[in-house]
Amino acid sequence: MRHVISALVQNVPGVLSHVTGMLASRGYNLESLAVGETEDQHLSRMTFVVGGDDSVLNQVRKQLEKIVTVVQVDDISSKDYVERDLMLIKVAAKDQQRAEIHELCAIFRGKVVDVGPENVVVEISGPEKKIEAFIDLMRPLGITEMVRTGRIAMVRGVNRNGGTEQ
Known part of the structure; x- marks a missing residue:
């Protein structure tokens, strides 16, 4: 567990x-x-x-x-909480693959943050399963580098004094 x-x-x-x-x-x-x-x-x-x-x-x-x-x-x-990971992923990108990468970024609410002659860097955040699914879709294109943050999390609807917000 x-x-x-x-x-x-x-x-x-x-x-x-x-x-x-x-x-x-x-x-x-x-x-x-x-x-x-x-x-x-x-x-x-x-x-x-x-x-x-x-x-x-x-x-x-x-x-x-x-x-x-x-x-x-x-x-x-x-408890009931929200969690997120952040990832930067560099993917090999030929001209014909760039459109596919942009399309997948839109679906996953990712953002292209850098474009080079032979690769694209994408920023994506979300729950671990979302990040893993995006990685799986990028593998066939050729992941050249990847970095992820650790998980961050916050309990929903609780104020600083520990009570539930109204």
Whole structure:
């Protein structure tokens, strides 16, 4: 089972390496990790995807809560949440393939962000399954390079105080 964990951490040097080092030293494999500053410049949000049963989730959560720079830990996979990945993908593109790539971009709500003489770079965001489906369609054209962010996620309809928005 996959768990999406959101951790609010102090925005200080070394917090990322401290957290990931602690998880790695205990043998936990992160399937995905994304970190970015929040609306408060003193805090960052780390979003992890961790595989394992509930005991693994509980252990990860306990270990994270022991770290001084971790402010809050939340398993959001058990809640109603929105998640997104972002990908840049460079695809080989001859003249006759460019129209097909543009058409698929429109269907997947992607955007061509760079065009070269022999390739096209596409930006696409969405749930993991959407990203994977787009990759599968691009493989026959020839993927020359690809980079993806880690998963980011946010619980729907909950305000800062933890209550449900009206």
